[in-house]
Amino acid sequence: MTKILLLEDEDEKAEAIIGVINKYIDIDDVEIDRVVSFSKFTAILSISRFDLVILDLMVPMRDGDVPFDITDHVIELIRASNLNAKAAYVAITQHDDLVVARSRELAGLGIATVEYSDGAHWIPALEVSLQRAFRFQEHDFVIICGLPLERQVLQSTKAEIGKLFFRNGLNCLEIDIEKHTGVAVVLPRMGLVEASIATDKAIETFRPKLVLIVGICAAFEGRAKLGDILIGSPVWEHQAGKWFGNEFTLEMYQEPIPDRLDTIIKQEIERSNHFKDIKEDLKSLNDPEFFESKAMVAPMVSGSAVIASKDMAAMIAEAHKRVLGLDMEMFGVYRAAKRSVDHVDFFGVKVAVDYANEHKEDRYQRHGAIVASRVAVQLIPLILAQDGQTLK
Structure with missing residues (x-):
């Protein structure tokens, strides 16, 4: 499941962005949280992990306030974030002056900056970010199993079992334990070499804290x-x-x-x-x-x-x-x-x-x-x- 956080206070623009996301990623494989103010953005970013963060640079501090330039606040927030340090970030804004003035500074933090308009020129940049987020999803843990039986019996535990999926050549199963998200990977065949290759791929793909x-x-x-x-x-x-x-x-x-x-x-x-x-x-x-x-x-x-x-x-x-x-x-x-x-x-x-x-x-x-x-x-x-x- 690809988790995306969208900070956008304008409904029409938000719908256009969500439309691109749903065309690129199957609706059953993506979870989108949308917020319209910087205060809510800060709150959710501090407690939930996301694979992709899409944000406008001119939004209100609180719901109903006048929009203001949040660039400095965003830079400070991302620098201090441990939970979402590895997420992909893209800023999509209608204010071309912000794109010109702050794009280099934001790029230094790995944040792509795109000027939004009624045309479609902003869509390829968003698709690149979606590709990265879909391919490299962060999870808390990865379980490696040498035999299919060793993964099947996870159903006899208190873990919450999700769906099977295929990512970067890995045979994967979603698994959650309490508040922690994870993936169980079955090796294509037994042995040290296969175990090393699969573990290396899983770490690169899912960026876990624990294997x-x-x-x-x-x-x-x-x-x-x-x-x-x-x-x-x-x-x-x-x-x-x-x-x-x-x-x-x-x-x-x-x-x-x-x-x-x-x-x-x-x-x-x-x-x-x-x-x-x-x-x-x-x-x-x-x-x-x-x-x-x-x-x-x-x-x-x-x-x-x-x-x-x-x-x-x-x-x-x-x-x-x-x-x-x-x-x-x-x-x-x-x-x-x-x-x-x-x-x-x-x-x-x-x-x-x-x-x-x-x-x-x-x-x-x-x-x-x-x-x-x-x-x-x-x-x-x-x-x-x-x-x-x-x-x-």
């Missing part, structure tokens, strides 16, 4: 139990290193989750008694012992190949005496998030549904994926809360 990977994994037998909830940290790629003859030397490039997230997650594990409540309704559907497992922040490894060999698992486990889980994507997600230009927090939740040996089975996959998704949905609002907020 996480959610789903199922294998456990190292004797170290973790089936049903254990593993928040990977640190995570590394078990395939990175050097083969010399029959000997393999691992190059352990580790990625831990940020310290702030580590603290929040460990506190929530303690507070929730290992997320006990979110598993109660599942105990009658499968082996109850599977749901009596523990949650922990623990070392994990990733690799693009499925490990169904006890000997190979033992070799991987030798690299770290406390490594508990093995998956195919987590390190790729972490690495892409860590290397992103914008500061993006990241973590992963995986539930162990089998062991890294020859005895693979799928009886725990669905319920393990449900538990992982519920844990993620419980953690996301806590992590996105402001620093210093008390955890209840």
Whole structure:
């Protein structure tokens, strides 16, 4: 959903602008908030996030007042805005003197300035801004899923599920958790490379504060139990290193989750008694012992190949005496998030549904994926809360 804020006090001009928007973006894919005074514009811009802001430079301070030049106020407001710092801005005004006098200054803030008239010369400039807003929509979080099942089970959480859509080559699903907007992306295929590419694209497209990977994994037998909830940290790629003859030397490039997230997650594990409540309704559907497992922040490894060999698992486990889980994507997600230009927090939740040996089975996959998704949905609002907020 593309969210647009329109500041325009003249009805005829507002209708013309909205008409262009509705021709460019399907009416079901756009949400337009129109205000007619600068005071209301300031209020809504401070509490709601928008992908595109369209404004006139001559509007009243309050409804019914005489219009005045708000350019200086707009410049100050945008410079101070964190919530809408990444929105696209375009000023469409009938006052050509303002366009001439202030366009360079506004351009320095990334605000396009267009002279409005009864003709159509202003429309292409608006369409360029619409294209950018439609392609790059800001969301609070992105969930990466290696399997379709891992996204499907989000319907078994308290999250509000929206519609499927396709953006920049990504298979996306709208998902809201409390007041936070997000996107769940399913990879085209499993593996580290696909996870890294999709995460990088998702960060560029949706500009989230938080990226996480959610789903199922294998456990190292004797170290973790089936049903254990593993928040990977640190995570590394078990395939990175050097083969010399029959000997393999691992190059352990580790990625831990940020310290702030580590603290929040460990506190929530303690507070929730290992997320006990979110598993109660599942105990009658499968082996109850599977749901009596523990949650922990623990070392994990990733690799693009499925490990169904006890000997190979033992070799991987030798690299770290406390490594508990093995998956195919987590390190790729972490690495892409860590290397992103914008500061993006990241973590992963995986539930162990089998062991890294020859005895693979799928009886725990669905319920393990449900538990992982519920844990993620419980953690996301806590992590996105402001620093210093008390955890209840």
